[in-house]
Amino acid sequence: MDVSVVVPTRNRQVLLPMTIRSVLAQRDVDLEMIIVDDASTDGTPSLLAGFADPRIRVIRQDTQQGVSAARNRGIAAARAPWVAFVDDDDLWAPTKLRLQVDAARETGAPWVYVGHVNMNVQYRVTGGAPPLPPGELMKQLPQENVVPGGCSGVMVSKRTLTLTGGFDTEFQPLADWELWLRLARTGTPAWVRQPLVAYRLHGAQMSLDAARVESEFWQLANRNDQANPAILFRYLGWWALRTRNHRAAVRYFVRAWLQRRPQYRPSVFAADLQALGRDILKNRFRMSLPPARSPDDATEEPSWKARGQAWVDELVASCGVHKA
Helix, strand or coil: CCEEEEEEECCCCCCHHHHHHHHHCCCCCCEEEEEEEECCCCCHHHHHHCCCCCCEEEEEECCCCCHHHHHHHHHHHCCCCEEEECCCCCEECCCHHHHHHHHHHHHCCCEEEEEEEEECCCCCEEECCCCCCHHHHHHHCCCCCCCCCHHHHEEEEHHHHHHHCCCCCCCCCCHHHHHHHHHHCCCCCEEEEEEEEEEECCCCCHHHCHHHHHHHHHHHHCCCCCCCHHHHHHHHHHHHHHCCCHHHHHHHHHHHHHCCCCCCCHHHHHHHHHHHHHHHHHHHCCCCCCCCCCHHHCCCCCHHHHHHHHHHHHHHHHCCCCCC
């Protein structure tokens, strides 16, 4: 067996089936999938019972313990030398694991990340950009979470996970960043410079809980004094803008500016406010304007989104799903 895939889930019976299918569709790799149901109260248990694939193992937690504890439960049950994570609302390209395993063997790196695209609930790719190369990622990681695709883009050796202690259960939305910082101390990761994860954007995402994200950021900053609040507040400002919460967007952009960090220059602040103003005019006054472009969409390769859309379309078609 090559890879154990850990899927933490809770109350995602609508989105989870496509995630499972994208894992089972992995090519040229021997895998097991460990789905940890964190006390779902919807139809998730019945849904999981309907999957007969022998590669799937389901672990049920009768009381809700959080996503970090669920991932750790999956790590403990993993039987393969490599462990990959996928959130229950994200999708994988069919070559994702094979390319990561090859990269790990070629470089000897203890962990491997890939590129991603953002996707809406209609399976339409809306953004994404190539990832930073490993050396640059290691430089920027202490300031912000620059590992693409959240947990869904990373594969780690089980030995390394055991040595580093897995996910810290004090963290939930920022648990991945906290773990990446510890993994960085074990060695530089390898990468696959392809858009192999589709990160699904929807209103129920944990990462949209801005108050919790900010609280965990300050907790993490106590351990990592390079954590940059200006970058965090800009990130939260753009999340607020995406959800049309214009007041919150203004508040976060101003808080980012007040940090007086070189990463948030006056020109960047002005550009964010301009994007906010355009969005207000477009949505409140029905003016015909192009959509605001977030920092994540400043891709250097015009084909990046198209390459991600191509495999997403193939996956959707193979599952017989009608795409809006």
